[in-house]
Amino acid sequence: MFKRNLKSLTALMLIVLMIVSMVTGCSQQSATTQKTEQQSSEKLYNAGTYTGEGKGNNGTIKVEVTFTDAAIESIKVIEHSETAGLSDPAIERIPTKIVEGQTLKVDAVTGATNSSKGIIEAVTSCVQQAGGDVESLKSAESQAIKEEAKSIEKEADLLIVGAGGAGLTAANAAMENGVENVILIEKLASFAGASSIAGGLAGGGSKLQKSFGLTDDSPEKIFMDIMKGGEYANDPRLTWLWANEMGPTLDWLIEDMGVVIENQFSNFPEHSVQRSYYVTGKSIKMLEVLAEKFEAAGGTLMMETEAKSLIMDGDAVVGAVAVDGEGNTVNIKAEKTILATGGFGNNPDMLSEALDGVLFYGASSSTGDGINMAKDAGAELKFMDYVKMYPQGIEVEPGKGRVATVHSMQTTQNTGAIYVNKEGKRVVDENLDFVSIKNATKKQTDKIIYLVMDQKAWDKWSVLANGDENSSAAGKFTFEEQEKWFNTPDGTPIFRRGNNIEEVAKSAGIEGVALKETIDNWNKMVAAGEDSEFGREELFTLDTNGTYYIVEQKLRFATTLGGLSINENFEVLNANNEAISGLYAAGENVGGIHGYESMPTCMLSWAVTSGKLAGESVAAALNK
Template sequence: MIAKTMAALAVAALFSGSLAAATPTLKDGTYTGTGSGRNGEIAVELTVKAGKLATVNVVRHGETAGISDAALARVPAAIVAEQSAAVDAVTGATMTSDGIKAAVADAIRKAGGDPALFAVKKVGKKAAAKTIKENADIVVVGAGGSGISAAVRAETLGKSVILIEKMPTIGGATVLNAGTLIATGSRYQREVMKETKDSPELAAEDIFRVGKHKNDPVLVRMVTERVGGVVDWLIDDLKIPYGPAATQYPDHSANRQLGVTGRSVNYLNLMREKFLGMGGKLLLETRAQSFITDANGRVVGVKATDASGNTVELTSKAVILASGGFGADQTMLPPSMKNYLFYGVDGETGDGLKMARALNAGTINLDLVKMYPQGVETRPHHGLAATASSTDTMKASGAIYVNNLGKRFVDENAGLGVLTDATVAQPDSIAYIVMDKAAWEKYVAKSLEDKLVPDAAALDGWTKIVNNGRPVMAVSDSLEEAARTMGIDPKGLTETVAHWNAMVKAGKDTDFNRKLSGGLGVGPYHIVEQKVRYQTTLGGLKADAGLHILDTAGKVIPGLYGAGCVVGGANGADSMTAMMNSWAIVSGVVAAETAVKDLK
C-alpha cells in the first residue's frame, strides 16, 4: 500500500505546478515522452491537434504481457477521451498505468504545455448500483492457471461454468512463469522424451527433497500420480503445444520438464478460447466477497461486486476456489519478506483464503513463501525475474557468482532452491553474477529470447538504476573497477577469478564441483546484482486428495473445492522447478473432476 501511495504521489508531482504560469494551449504536432513502468521505461507518442490531445500511443515498453495489456489499451484511450491524465489506474497494473501517465506528462511539457492543466480529474455521475443474479452448475473463482484449467475441464465434462476474475485480464500469477510442467507418467514422456525411468515415486522424492519435507504427503502423492494423465489430456485431447522446456533445471532426477509454446500467456489464451468456445461464461473485474451457503452449511454460490459497483450473486451446485495466494499483501507475510524483492501481481491479496477462513476452513504452512534467486531490482523493492538468463549463461560460459567479498559461495549450476538459500546466507543477502564479454552476449541473447526486456538497450540502462548507493549493474574493461562500482572487494574478486581460471585449466572445480564450461576471459566485464525475489505463497487452505476444502477439524466443507496457490502444502517449503505451474494445472483439473463426480 505504501509503495502504491508513493508511486501515485510521484505521478501527481509530475503534473504539479502553477496554473497561472501554464501555457494556455499546446502546440500542434507529435511528441514523445517517457515514464517509468513496472519493468522499465515506457515511451508514448502524443499527437496534438487544435491544442487538444488527439492520440496517445504507447510506442515502446517492456511491461509483462497479460498483466499490462489492459493498462496499455485503456489508459491512453481514457486520457484522450477525458483530455486529462488524471484517469484511474487499471486494477492490477498500477505501475504500468502510472508509467503511461508520467510519459504523457513528459510529452505535454515538450508540446509547450503545463501538465497541471491536464491533471484535473473529471467526475461523472455514476449509475445506481443493482443486483445481478446468475446460475451455473459450477462457479470458479479466479482465472489464473488453476482456475482456467478447472473451468475448461468442467466444461468438457458437460457442466455449465461461470468463471469470475477480479482483474481486467485473466492469468493471475501464472502470467509470470514460463509455462513449464512435469511430464511424469505421460505418453509424451515415454514416447517423445524417451524417458522410461521416471515414476510418481521418483517425482515425489524430488518434490519432498526440494520442499524440505514440509509438504502435505496426500497432495504430493495426488499430483505425481495424476500429472501424467493431465499432460496427455492437454497434449492429445486439447492440442496444447507442449515440448521439452527451453531451459532444463537441475533439480529433477529424470527427464520430465515440458514447456508450452509461447509461455504461460499462450496457454492461458488458448484455454480461454476453449472455455468460451464451449459456452463458458467469463466475468472479468468481478471480485468475490463471500460465499453463499444454505441452511446446512453447504456452499451454494458466491457473492461478488463488479467494476460498476453492482452486487453479483452467483448460485451453483459447487464452487471451485482458485483465487491465488497472498504474496502482494505484506501484512499477511512473514516479517523477513520485507528484505526481498516482490515481482508478483497486485492481485495476490489472499481474498479466497480470507473468505474460506470465514467458513472455519483449515490452513497449512501459512508462514512459507516461494522465493527464487537471481532477481534484479529495477524498481524499489520490485525485481525482474532474470532466472533463465542467469541459468543459461552459467551452463554455457565461465560466468561465476560471488558475494560482496568477491568470493564464490556455491556451485553456480545448483538447483534454484540451493541458490536461493545460498544467496540468503551471503552478506546483505545479495549475490553478483560476474561475466566476461562472451558470457554477457549469452545473457543478452537469453534475456531477449524470454522477453525479459524489450531490447538490449534496456539491459544497458541497468547501469543507471541505483539502489542503496550502488547500481544494478557495472560495466568496465577493468574487473577491479567494475567490482569497486558494485561495492565488491576488488582484491577478493581478482583473486577468485584467478583461482577459478586455474581450476578450469586443471579441469576440476575443487571448491564446489561445478561442471565446467569455460573460464572468465576478456572484457568488457559485466557484474549484475542477484537478489532474492518472491511472488506468491506456499501455504494456504487445507485440502484432501480430491481438493475438497477441509475445516479446522479435518472435515469436508460441502460444495467447496480448491485449486492452485489458495491451497497449501503441495510444495512444502520450496517448489521444484515447474512444480508451481504443475500444481496449478493439475489441482485445477482434479478439483473440476471431483466436483463433477460429486454432483452426480
C-alpha cells in the first residue's frame, strides 16, 4: 500500500514538474518573442524618402534614400558627374552594402574611393534628415552574412598582373599568338589605373597617321624625338624597338582589337611630326574594349584581385599569391608571369624628397606593387628618382592636382595671355614645349607661375577646361567649379578676376605694380611686332579695358619613370644583368625607357606597345 502511494506521489510530482517546466519555457519564449518584436518595432527613422548630396571625384553626387520606421529600405544614385566606367562599381555596390548591412561603416570600392565617399556622405545626409543615429550607423558592424575566407588554387600558362593598357594588350597579344590559358588579375574593381586617365597616345608610322596626309614620319625620327625628349638617357635598345613598333601597334589596336581611334591632338612641340591621337570615348573605352576581346577569346579576368607576392621555385618565378575581394587567398601557378602594375607615384615611401610641393594627379592605384614584388625576387631597379613632371597643374585640393596643359597651350597660342611669377614678371615664351615651361616654373618663387588673361583669353580657356565627352577627368574643370573657385577667397585653387589689375594681382599673391608694368610692356612689344624678352612668335594684345583673369599653376606629375630593368624580350633582369626565369614586365613599371623626361602622349603609347610585345615574347617562349 505504502509502495503504491509512493509511486503515485512520484508520478504526481513528475507531472507537476513537467507542467512548471512547460509554463516556464513558454514564459521565456514569450519574453524572447516580445523582446524581438519590440526591437523590430522600435522606431529608428522617420519613414519616408529623402534626398542628399555628397562630394564625389568630379562633382556632386545626389542620392534618394527610402526609410521605414526601422530600416534603410533602398538607396538610388539619381544624379552625378563621375567618370563612366571608373565610378560604376561604387555606384552599384555602395548603396547595396549600406542597405544589406544597415550600416554606414562600409569600405570604399578600390579605385573609386572618392565616388564611394561621396555616396556615403549623401546617404549620411539622408539619415540625418530622417532622424537616424548617424554615429551609431558609422560604427555598426554589417548585418550581412559574410562567408569565411578560403584558399583557392589556380593554374595558367601565363599570369598577367595589372589590367591597364600594358596588361590588357599583353593578354590579347599572347592569346592571339597561341597561348590558351591566360589569367589576368587586377586589384581594382574597375579599369581605373593610369591608362584610364591618359590623355592620348602617340602613333607615329601608323596607317592612321598617313590617312591625315602625314607621310614624312619614320622610325628614325620617332627614335630621335624620344631620345631628345629624354635628354639622351633613354635605353636605346628599347627606344629603337618602340620607335619601330609604335605605328603597327596603333594599327593593331584599331584593326584587330576594334578600338576606335580617329581624332588627333593639336601638335605638341616635342614631336617633330604630328603623331598624337586620342581614343574616341576616352582611354578607358579602349581598356573596356580590350577586356571584352580578351574574355571573348577565352581569357580569365579576375577583378579586385591584388597580387601580394611572387611564387618562387629557386630563382625562377612560377606565379603569384593574390587576395580577392572576398578576402580569399588565390595561389596562381604559371609558367610565365608578366608584371604590368604601373608606377609608384602614389607611394610616398618610394618618392624622392625633390617632389615636395609637386602636385600628384595620377591614379590612386600607382603604388609600385609590381616593382616591389620583383625587387624581392632579385630584380634590378633603375631611374627610381625620376618622374614625368609637367607644368600647368591646378591644385584642386591640398597636394592633388588636375591638368591645365592643353587649355593653357591653346589659349596662349591664340590670345595675349602671358605667364608671370609672384614678382609680376614674365618668365618664359609661353608657347615653348612642356619641358621649357616646366624648367621656367622650377626657377620661380615657390615653383609657381600664373596665367594672366583678358576676357577673350579667359573665354577660350574656360570652354576648353570645361571640356566635352572625350575630355579626361584629370583635365576637366567644369563651369560650375570655375565659378565656385572665383568666389572662394581662401585655399586652393587660386582663381581671381576683376577690373583693377593691381587689386586682382594682390588677391592672387602677385606684386600688382610690377604686373601692370609687365602687361604694359607686353602690349608695347606686340605693337612693335617683336617679343624682345623671350622671342614669342604668336603676338596678341592683352586687353586692359575689361576684366582680368588670373589662374595659379604649379608643377605636377602622374607617372614615374623608374622601375624594372628588362631586355629586348621584356624579361626582367637581376643585378648581374641576367634574366629572372619566368618573369617579364611591360608598361610604366619598366625603368629607363623614357630617360629623364617622357614626351606628351608617349606614356600610353609605351604601355600598349610594350604590352603587345611582351605578350608576343611570352607566346614565342611558350610555343618553342
